[in-house]
Amino acid sequence: MAPQATDMALASPTLIPLGDSALLVRFGNDLSEAANFAAIALARRLIADPLPGVVEVSPNLVSVLLRYDPMRTSFAELTGEVRLRTYSMGGAASASGSVARHRIAITFGGEAGPDLDAVAASLGLSAADFIKAHNAVPLRVLSTGFSPGFLYCGFHPAALVVSRRSDVRASVPAGSVLFAAGQTAIAATAIPTGWHLIGHTKLRNFNPHANPPTQVRAGDEVVFEAAP
Template sequence: MTFTWTFTPLGEAALLAEAVTADHEAANRAALAAAAALEAGRPPGFIAATPAIASLLVCFDPLVAGHAAMTAIVRALLEDPPPLREQGRVVTIPVTYGGEAGPDLEEVAAILGITPAEVVAAHTSGPFRVMMIGFAPGFPYIGPLPPRLRVPRRATPRATVPPGSVALAAGLTGIYPARLPGGWHVIGRTALRLFDAAAEPPALLAPGDLVQFVADA
């Protein structure tokens, strides 16, 4: 481990560990491994773990586990992560790129200085890893993407983006599980359902999954 973690209370019942590194991929792998170990081991007082791009949030009952004790447990897991039992799962996501399904494909190509076909080729070159679920139920943050696909967020977010929209921003790709406001560039759409509260599990994707995008013929 060549980087450190900072720990800050988010109130008396949660602590946030943030990696001090630009290597988000390494930090994310450690956060996922630590979250999986916490979910499996359920130390006294543990309630929930939220791994994110380069951080880990742990919610706990402060009447059972003190902040210092929980921080010590989380720090040990992050600094010497247990082997991550990656599900090894590759999930194929069929995407209709461009046109009405992907209104920003041309703009993304222009920003990157490549053709729309080259954007699609790069996006389907994967697989890419699900780094976290957040923003909305079942919304996957997938990446990091290769540099040739890195675009910033849209200058003006859209009020609504249709469900299944496949989008790019901040070096990541994501899929909107529902009709939501969106600041990412939408390059395509999938017909797969990303979130269903009645299903078990409710989210199609989990952190650690590998996503292979495939262009619809």
């Protein structure tokens, strides 16, 4: 476990009803460090200290989805409680104490990562220099989702930002390491993707028979290293 203490400005969230039993708390329209951190901080607070009637708390990249029982609370009551919780954060999203750190070994390039050379070349780097830069600093898990156990990890520096592929692969296997938009993602199941496939890892962040079914969660820290 690695200690972490961070403060970031907490924007006033937009509260959006989803049907008659869900509330979306959104901290931004675009992905940013501050909006992502605020979403994770609020979700962790609501999981640790649940609101009455809320049956699920699910953080996303810049938002938190709250599913609630309309027999136990209402949209108006829930939005009031959420505003109180965000206000009580004192204008900042703060996370302190222990955050899980995960070391993830990656087999880069070759059949495991057929896009590695092209990605490195687009950045003016050799494959070896790209791998070194990719693994240089720990990243934060920005969100899980899209497919079961899927990890979004960021942010890489601006010098490593590339756009997504122009075409979509019909399927990549579980354990695929994907790269685009200043992030590295890891697929826990076979999925289609328009991200660049740069490697493969033995990590499988989804086990439907485990409780919880995922090992790595939003807000955790990941350290990437090249597999021997």
